[in-house]
Amino acid sequence: MTTIIYIYIFILLSMIVFNVFCVYIRKINDCNIIKKQKKIQLLIDKKNINRLGRKLKHTSYLIAFSYCEFKNDIKLTNLFDRLLNTYNKKSIIEKTYFVYVLSKFPEIYDNNNQIINFLINNSYSNSLYLSENCLKALYKISNPIYIIKAFKKMNYKNCKHHYKLLSDGLLTYQGDKNKLCSLLLDNYKNFNSNYRLAIINYFNRIDIDLTKELFNILLNEKDKEVKIALIRYFRNHKYDFAKKELIKLTKDDFEYAVASIQSLKYYDGIDVIKTLKNSLTNSNWYIRNRAAEVLVFKLPKNEVIELLKIDDKYAKDAITYQLGMSDNNA
Amino acid sequence: MHELLEVVKIFLYYVEYFFLIYLFLYSIYLFLSVTIGSSTLFTNRYKNKMENKIKHNYYVPISILVPAYNEEKTIIKSVESLFYLDYKLYEIIVINDGSTDKTLDTLIKKFNLKKVNYPVNQKLKTKKIKNIYENNSKIRITVIDKENGGKADALNCGINIARFPYFATLDADSLLQRDSLEMLVRPILEDSRVIACGGFVKLANSVKLDKGEIVKYSLRNNVLVNMQILEYNRAFLASRIMLDKFNGNLIISGAFGVFKKDIALSVGGYETKTVGEDFEFVIKIHRFCLKNKIDYIIKYVPEAICWTQAPNNLKDLIKQRRRWYIGLFQTMVKHKEIAFNIKYKWLSIISYNYFLFFELLAPFIEVFGIVATVIAIMFNLLNLKFMILFFLIYALFGVILSLTTFLAQIHVLNLKISLLDVIKSSFVCAFEVTILRFILMFVRITSFIGYNKKKLIWNKFQREELNN
Known part of the structure; x- marks a missing residue:
């Protein structure tokens, strides 16, 4: 037992020495990188590609190389x-x-x-x-x-x-x-859901109009996460033909519904308001609150206050909070 | 008399073998954790230097939950430290758990908060929320004023309010460095199986921070604080790194961790009937994922540093350790199914057994050792020379282990460690191994006296103002 402990102590002492050595080496390396950078810079300035190639085979010189300045003609x-x-x-x-x-x-x-x-x-x-x-x-x-x-x-x-x-x-x-x-x-179709999700999120954040193509994809997409990303796409990229589908999706799975309600924020029409008002009394907390948020955004204040007459405590709470937030933001 | 002597000899013979095996296993664990820890830190630093890292502008949005109970001295600086984070998208949620001091008023006044009628989605049952306050600043601060229900209840309340899919927990007496949150969240982008990450908790008593940057780091002239600094290093720079190698970390310190919200909700949030809520929470997540065959990783990130306060007097230290021990006991008992259960693989074989034999049962085993020594003395069977030599070797081993982890800090912190601190730490280690260890052993054994009274109160000790 004691022998084993002695071995451990020896290894641990070696690690202490190693750590101290690391500190020392780090200091030396910092100085060396500056020296190597000067050497590499000289070779770059002289356009000595052959010598540069030989040096850069060593990683430490490659590190130094990344700090150098370059002229266009090399x-x-x-x-x-x-x-x-x-x-x-x-x-x-x-x-x-x-x-x-x-x-x-x-x-x-x-x-x-x-x-x-x-x-x-x-x-x-x-x-x-x-x-x-x-x-x-x-x-x-x-x-x-x-x-x-x-x-x-x-x-x-x-x-x-x-x-x-x-x-x-x-x-x-x-x-x-x-x-x-x-x-x-x-x-698109050849990629798995992870890549499809990445692609849709990318489309969502650029200014190229792909609404027509993505609407067709939305209708056929089976993966939940990707479909939600597609619904969100139509929040930032208004496409009137998508409105009907978004309204339909508010009655679907709750995650689709929440995303669709948020996307409907920028779509007009009585059908949109009607859908949002219906969603306001939904038993799901997220649907109710997102509907309240969008309604407060879309309707004039007097109409929102009218909504407070609704016979639903939870809907009232949601509208009251959103009204308060909108007043604070104003 | 002769027969009795024979019985004692046989007894001591088995005791000797028991302790040989016990200490052998313990020393292997310590040795492996320190060597693996140090080499991992060295490799991580090398990788970082060689651009083997994910450097991103936008990570996942995070809700930072700060439960607070009577934290008027530290809460403002703690929240302010969050403004300097190199992180783009996060909100701060402070949960005032029925403080009896001016924690709430201080927050409202300092951050210009206004009362809102936020409709809370009570996914997790908590004590009643009295009011919610928010401000309109770029980084949204929400303060929940609720009835007192303990830290776990406060965290559950924060989870209910959190808007983002990931939440981080931070103690109200803690400070973060600029890059802490970024470091903690990186593994989530590196591997989609990561559902929780824990950071490296260091003691704020030894550091001075300015806008999230370390200005000064040195050991204090308080042996208790210094002892805890070394102890934290051993746990965070050794043991946790090793356990991380096989996804076996059973603790993410409540002081600083990040979790996927839907998993937290699936396991029912934090357990309010335990004082070791952070420990219990992580074990619960492990069990839930294994039961439901979820491919998951709980990651420990030593580069994500959080500075928190430690007790600076023996009375507070004893209070804290009693609480920790009770929390350990409650959790181990609650999750006893993991013990010797092949279904949990390394989680059971190494992680659970380590906590069982070397943490929970350790004080009792140590007392047993002392009793055996006394019996050996009484029957004149003690090899005193060997015992002293063995004790000295073991003490030296402990000192060197602590020193190794103390020096290993250089791989995660951009700081210089003075020679004086190295000398100081050596003396502190010696003090810890020879004296403090026995005091804490006594504390742990007597933890259960007054257990029922203590079991659900906040872990409070006298706070100092934070050095930032």
Whole structure:
């Protein structure tokens, strides 16, 4: 027993030494990075690509490289082509860093098939960080076809990338958005619900009119989360043909109903008001309160006050609160 | 007499083996947790440096619940610390659980709150809400004034009011760093199976924060506070990291954690009939998910740091520890089905058994050890030299374990640890192992005296003003 404890003590002492060593190394590294950055900067300024390529095979120099300044006339394409093989064989952590650095230079890989294939093939990596960095790099390419290719591979490999990361990532794409939307729509049915949800959320946050296409999708969508996202789409993108369906959905599952009531906020007509008034007395708390919120938004104050005569305590409570909030906001 | 001596010898023989196995298992647990903890922290830092992280502008929206009972001294600074968070979308909900001091008035005055008639959706049954106040600022602050019902009841009330699909809990005497919430929420985007995350709770007594940034960090000249600093480090930078490796964390500290609201509602919220509501809540979530075959992860995030206050005198410390022990007992008994149940795999084999043998039963086993030692002395069977040597080795082991976790902080905190603090911490460890440990053992054993009276009151000790 005592021997074991002695062994433990020895290992723990080693860890203390290791931690102290870490602090020391970190200090040294900070100084070294500055030195290495100067060296790399010199090579960049001299456009010495061969030497640069040799240096950047070491991760520490790659870190230094990411802090350097670049002039437009230096051709880094060949440099990254060479580094691709080196970093492909390194650990996932280093590979992820390489992609992070690479993504800072979209102009050099925009038409480089080798690099683009590398990014697509790593987009479905088991490492979320590598996958995300690859996608970030692909969002910077002008041709959106590569994003679709990556998405398709990820979908095929059942890559569990959070839909929010995907939709927020798509929003960073600065190329031909119409083409991207068209490609996403063409492939929509092939994606699983996670990717479909990401795509709809992306559509919801851009200013391209896809109401007609998405209305057809809404009518046929079976997945609950995706359908709710589609209903929300018609809140931000008014489409009169969708009104009837939204009204219909207020009588469906409560989550559809809540989303539909919120979407009806921007639709006019007696039928809308009638639906909202009916929803006001719904036994579901969420439906009732959302209906009150939308009614207070849509109706003039005197009509809202009229609503308080309703013989339903819960509906009255909901309207009173929304009235108070609207007064506070005013 | 000879027969009695033989009986005692046999008794002590088995006692010796029992303690050998017990201490062997305990030292393995401690050793593994410290080594795994330190190496994980080192790897995490390396990954972070190498951009192996999800850096996002918008994460999921969060409702931050701050239950408060007589917190007039700390509540404003605690809420204000939330304004400096590097997080885009969140609301703050303070639940005033029938405070008898000026907690409510202070909040209304400071944040210009107005009474609203919010129709509460009573998904979880709670004590009566007297009033709800809100303001119109960019970050919405809601204050619920309710009848006193305990911390669990206050949290349930907050869950009822929370507008967002995730809620975070924060003690009213705690402070967050700028990046704390972001760090805590990151795992949710990294893996959709994550339903709850717990942060690293550190003691605010040792830090000075300015707008969510650490300005100064050093050990205090109070041995009790310093002892707790080391103790928290051991728990949060070692044990929890190891348990996290197999989704086996049974606690997310009530001081700082984030949960998926629908799961919290599915398990019926916090249990109001226990004082260890945070512990019980997490075990309940584990059991619910396993029973319903939900693929889930409860994550511990050492990089998400929350600074909270600790008792700075022995009387308050004893009060706190009694409460913790009672909470542990209540929860362990309530969830006794997990014990030795293969259905719960590592959760039962390691997590539950650790709490059972090395936390709940530990004081009794220690007393048993002392009794055995006394018997051995009485019959002149004690190898005093060996006993002292063994005790010293074990004390040294404890000191080195604590020092390792104390130094491991450098991987999660951007701070310098002075040589003086390292020396101080060594002395504190020695004090803890040789003296304080026995005091706390006595406290735990006597916890049940007056148990019924204590079981549902708030965990209160004398607060200091927060250093931010």
